[in-house]
Amino acid sequence: DSGVTQTPKHLITATGQRVTLRCSPRSGDLSVYWYQQSLDQGLQFLIQYYNGEERAKGNILERFSAQQFPDLHSELNLSSLELGDSALYFCASSVGVWDPQHFGDGTRLSIL
Amino acid sequence: QQPVQSPQAVILREGEDAVINCSSSKALYSVHWYRQKHGEAPVFLMILLKGGEQKGHEKISASFNEKKQQSSLYLTASQLSYSGTYFCGTDSGNTPLVFGKGTRLSVIA
Numbered sequence: 001d002s003g004v005t006q007t008p009k010h011l012i013t014a015t016g017q018r019v020t021l022r023c024s025p026r027s028g029d030l031s032v033y034w035y036q037q038s039l040d041q042g043l044q045f046l047i048q049y050y051n052g053e054e055r056a057k058g059n060i061l062e063r064f065s066a067q068q069f070p071d072l073h074s075e076l077n078l079s080s081l082e083l084g085d086s087a088l089y090f091c092a093s094s095v096g097v098w099d100p101q102h103f104g105d106g107t108r109l110s111i112l
Numbered sequence: 113q114q115p116v117q118s119p120q121a122v123i124l125r126e127g128e129d130a131v132i133n134c135s136s137s138k139a140l141y142s143v144h145w146y147r148q149k150h151g152e153a154p155v156f157l158m159i160l161l162k163g164g165e166q167k168g169h170e171k172i173s174a175s176f177n178e179k180k181q182q183s184s185l186y187l188t189a190s191q192l193s194y195s196g197t198y199f200c201g202t203d204s205g206n207t208p209l210v211f212g213k214g215t216r217l218s219v220i221a
Binding site for chain 2: 002033041042043045048055056058090092098100101102103104105106
């Protein structure tokens with residue numbers, strides 16, 4: 001158990017819809033990362049927050065947004081969903097920016 | 113820029129050794145290694161900082177050659193539990209980790 005909690009574990013929805021993925025980092029970790037992993041693909045970095053502020057952005061689509069709240073939990077919002085958005089979305093957390101990252105179990109998003 | 117991992121896949125018999133390479137075109141500050149078993153989340157293995165440091169984790173060790181911008185992961189006397197996909201993540205300083213596409217390792221009895 002990494003200590004990182006992601007909900008929901010599975011999400012099935014239709015094209016054009018909007019969903020919110022939630023992540024609670026390990027106790028004491030200030031940095032939260034979001035990754036997208038498609039079938040047989042590596043980990044594509046989406047966005048990073050550190051202590052409530054956005055720190056870095058990767059290849060995140062404009063239809064996607066995220067935030068980190070004062071209690072350090074984070075949410076990833078995906079809107080106007082397309083079939084290609086189907087993937088496993090991981091959240092990870094770390095103490096500092098370059099410390100080991102601990103991954104949650106992921107949210108598997110299926111777009112029908 | 114995404115680091116390049118080689119080989120893409122490897123099959124080993126129990127007890128055999130393997131080397132997984134990670135190469136970057138950018139100067140590196142550190143290299144992180146993770147293992148992801150099928151259907152599970154990636155798990156941190158080790159971090160190597162610039163300075164040619166070598167680290168070990170049970171029978172898994174790694175080296176980092178900052179001049180060549182390369183890191184190698186060494187798995188000795190492989191066990192069935194080593195099966196999974198190994199990712200390297202590279203840090204070029206003040207930037208998020210960039211992960212390679214992974215190396216799929218299968219250990220068979």
